[in-house]
Amino acid sequence: MPDSPLLIVENLVKHFPLNSSLLDLLLRREPDVVRAVDGVSFSLARGEVLAIVGESGCGKTTIARTLIGLEEETDGTILFGGQRIGTHERRLRAGLIPLEAGAVGTREQQTLPRMSLKHLRQHAQMIFQDPYESLNPRATIFEIVAEPLVVHGLLRKREERIARVKSALEDAGLRPAEDYFLRYPHELSGGQRQRVVIAGAMVLEPELLIADEPVSMLDVSIRAEILNLLKELQKKRGVGIVFITHDLGTVAYFADRLAVMYLGRIVESGPTAEVLRNPQHPYTKALLSVVPVPNPRLRRERIILQGETPNPLNLPGGCRFHPRCPVAVAACKQSDPAYIRVAEGHETACLLVQPA
Amino acid sequence: MNESWLLFKRSLSDFWRIFRRNRMGMTGAVLVLAAVMVAVIAPALSPYTPATVIRDEAGRGLTFAPPSVHGPLGTDDAGRDVWTQLVYGARISLTVGFMAGFIAMFVGSLLGILAGYFGGWLDNLLMRVTDVLLVIPDLPLMLVLVATLRQMELKVSPLTVLILVIGLLYWTSTARLVRSQVLSIKERQFVARARAIGAGHFHIIRKHILPQIMPLIVANTVLILSTAILIESGLAFLGLGDPTQPSWGTMLNFAFDRNAISNGAWWFYLPPGLAIVWVSLGCVLLGNVLEEMLNPRLMGHHLEGEARVVKTEAGRG
Ligand SMILES: Nc1ncnc2c1ncn2[C@@H]1O[C@H](COP(=O)(O)OP(=O)(O)OP(=O)(O)O)[C@@H](O)[C@H]1O
Ligand SMILES: [Mg+2]
Numbered sequence: 089m090p091d092s093p094l095l096i097v098e099n100l101v102k103h104f105p106l107n108s109s110l111l112d113l114l115l116r117r118e119p120d121v122v123r124a125v126d127g128v129s130f131s132l133a134r135g136e137v138l139a140i141v142g143e144s145g146c147g148k149t150t151i152a153r154t155l156i157g158l159e160e161e162t163d164g165t166i167l168f169g170g171q172r173i174g175t176h177e178r179r180l181r182a183g184l185i186p187l188e189a190g191a192v193g194t195r196e197q198q199t200l201p202r203m204s205l206k207h208l209r210q211h212a213q214m215i216f217q218d219p220y221e222s223l224n225p226r227a228t229i230f231e232i233v234a235e236p237l238v239v240h241g242l243l244r245k246r247e248e249r250i251a252r253v254k255s256a257l258e259d260a261g262l263r264p265a266e267d268y269f270l271r272y273p274h275e276l277s278g279g280q281r282q283r284v285v286i287a288g289a290m291v292l293e294p295e296l297l298i299a300d301e302p303v304s305m306l307d308v309s310i311r312a313e314i315l316n317l318l319k320e321l322q323k324k325r326g327v328g329i330v331f332i333t334h335d336l337g338t339v340a341y342f343a344d345r346l347a348v349m350y351l352g353r354i355v356e357s358g359p360t361a362e363v364l365r366n367p368q369h370p371y372t373k374a375l376l377s378v379v380p381v382p383n384p385r386l387r388r389e390r391i392i393l394q395g396e397t398p399n400p401l402n403l404p405g406g407c408r409f410h411p412r413c414p415v416a417v418a419a420c421k422q423s424d425p426a427y428i429r430v431a432e433g434h435e436t437a438c439l440l441v442q443p444a
Numbered sequence: 445m446n447e448s449w450l451l452f453k454r455s456l457s458d459f460w461r462i463f464r465r466n467r468m469g470m471t472g473a474v475l476v477l478a479a480v481m482v483a484v485i486a487p488a489l490s491p492y493t494p495a496t497v498i499r500d501e502a503g504r505g506l507t508f509a510p511p512s513v514h515g516p517l518g519t520d521d522a523g524r525d526v527w528t529q530l531v532y533g534a535r536i537s538l539t540v541g542f543m544a545g546f547i548a549m550f551v552g553s554l555l556g557i558l559a560g561y562f563g564g565w566l567d568n569l570l571m572r573v574t575d576v577l578l579v580i581p582d583l584p585l586m587l588v589l590v591a592t593l594r595q596m597e598l599k600v601s602p603l604t605v606l607i608l609v610i611g612l613l614y615w616t617s618t619a620r621l622v623r624s625q626v627l628s629i630k631e632r633q634f635v636a637r638a639r640a641i642g643a644g645h646f647h648i649i650r651k652h653i654l655p656q657i658m659p660l661i662v663a664n665t666v667l668i669l670s671t672a673i674l675i676e677s678g679l680a681f682l683g684l685g686d687p688t689q690p691s692w693g694t695m696l697n698f699a700f701d702r703n704a705i706s707n708g709a710w711w712f713y714l715p716p717g718l719a720i721v722w723v724s725l726g727c728v729l730l731g732n733v734l735e736e737m738l739n740p741r742l743m744g745h746h747l748e749g750e751a752r753v754v755k756t757e758a759g760r761g
Contacts, residue, residue, distance in 0.1 A: 221633035260641030
């Protein structure tokens with residue numbers, strides 16, 4: 089299936105139950121949940137870059153962790169290369185949840201071939217936010233980059249392994265690679281560490297890379313370098329990237345498509361240029377208005393959002409953005425808006441937007 | 445692999461550079477190593493065996509001879525050479541202490557890792573067991589156990605019983621320490637990364653958890669050794685040692701039994717007592733310094749490089 093999407097996510101839900109108190113148990117109350125991800129759908133073509141943008145706490149990392157199987161999804165379907173993955177699937181198969189109860193995905197999808205987590209992890213890799221924390225301080229750079237090969241039992245010959253690690257490090261811009269083999273993470277700078285992380289992610293030649301704010305912990309001066317590196321790898325290898333960021337500034341140049349998240353939902357998505365040129369959702373407009381623009385003629389009026397981000401524990405009824413929305417009307421308190429198609433591939437969830 | 449050996453040598457020499465400057469640690473190391481040396485070369489240090497009875501010209505046993513009359517440390521109530529008993533006793537005391545200490549370290553680390561890493565009912569069970577063991581006073585419990593096992597005429601030597609009882613009851617503090625470390629390490633991002641790569645539990649424990657807690661385990665083991673030696677001495681002093689293979693504790697037991705104190709035979713009871721202090725002091729000094737140097741709170745952090753520098757400066761001052 090060469091032209092089918094690499095990744096399809098349908099109605100992904102991840103709730104974190106809070107520790108229920110004894111009182112809850114006695115009263116048989118449902119424990120409170122943090123609705124970190126609350127019904128997110130998107131797809132990613134092979135070799136495409138999708139940026140997920142949103143402010144802190146909106147559930148970006150949770151999506152990434154669920155995609156790679158570090159968290160068990162509460163509900164929803166994840167298809168990777170046409171195969172169902174995800175831990176919910178495992179419970180379905182074990183008969184813990186009847187097929188229909190999921191209420192997501194068609195019957196056909198539910199009977200699709202399944203992929204094990206281990207298999208998925210050979211083809212999808214994640215880059216974590218903090219390069220200072222994502223490398224084992226007691227492993228050498230060689231061990232770190234070679235680890236995926238070891239775990240998956242690939243390239244068992246020593247020379248082959250060394251050659252692959254060397255080329256991965258050099259592709260990640262660490263040259264000459266041999267100089268890094270026997271060094272430890274604490275001997276490297278933050279940028280170099282993130283390059284090591286990228287080398288480790290690319291060593292298996294994955295089809296999907298999930299990059300969770302890969303540059304936000306780095307010094308501003310080296311952010312561009314790392315982004316360039318990712319872009320270059322994406323072009324050369326045709327790897328699809330889910331690029332998570334809270335910085336709309338980097339998105340324009342990096343991503344093919346853009347999804348704007350607010351409190352566990354995607355509020356607007358579409359081709360990057362289209363969304364940036366013609367934002368529809370008030371939240372997107374507000375985000376865009378505060379991005380520094382080099383061209384003064386393009387400068388817009390700044391929209392400063394009022395109020396705090398609501399707690400994902402206690403979501404407002406109706407449109408979840410209405411308490412902070414500058415243009416909210418009475419209806420916004422009542423109904424949760426559905427997605428409206430604005431242009432080819434451009435959708436938004438706002439009651440005030442007219443369909444195209 | 446050749447490279448890993450090189451790296452090991454490098455980290456060892458790094459360690460030695462810092463350790464060398466630490467006076468307390470060096471003192472501890474010298475005390476412990478000296479005791480081990482004495483135990484190893486015991487036969488070369490004395491012309492007798494511990495059982496040889498020293499006789500005077502008339503052929504009578506030379507009992508309670510002070511150091512001025514015979515040898516460096518005189519004789520005991522049966523005319524045996526105290527110095528010989530002391531150096532041979534080092535073998536027994538250290539063997540029992542070290543073996544029991546290593547068993548305790550091994551069991552404690554294994555259970556601590558499993559409980560911390562997997563959590564759940566295993567963790568609950570283990571923690572309840574350690575709670576119970578921590579509450580029961582060690583010495584009386586071991587006393588009862590050793591005495592009972594002795595009565596049962598098992599086909600194992602009394603020393604083995606001693607080793608097993610101490611080793612299998614003394615792992616709780618190690619288990620708790622290791623568990624709490626594992627609990628925090630397993631939440632770190634490099635473990636999440638390993639999981640995201642597809643690594644299994646065994647791989648993660650071996651490659652990501654163990655290397656972080658190994659230094660802690662080493663330091664803790666040295667401390668456990670001193671306790672194990674003290675407990676062995678205590679049990680032997682109370683008469684639960686092996687009389688045919690006297691340790692320092694057994695020597696003390698003999699000395700008190702045979703009224704060494706009322707006979708003024710200080711050379712009989714003072715040397716084994718000092719030897720016990722010598723070794724356990726050495727272990728405690730060494731263990732504390734190791735613990736401080738290898739403290740995981742200072743290590744494995746992205747400030748590791750800096751932390752090391754600071755330590756080196758402190759070591760110089
Ligand atoms: N393990 C967890 N248990 C309970 N709540 C969690 C857990 N992980 C995340 N959350 C909550 O889910 C929400 C989304 O968190 P997430 O880390 O996905 O946000 P984010 O968009 O990545 O934010 P940031 O930009 O700060 O990284 C937050 O309210 C967070 O407190
Ligand atoms: Mg995040």
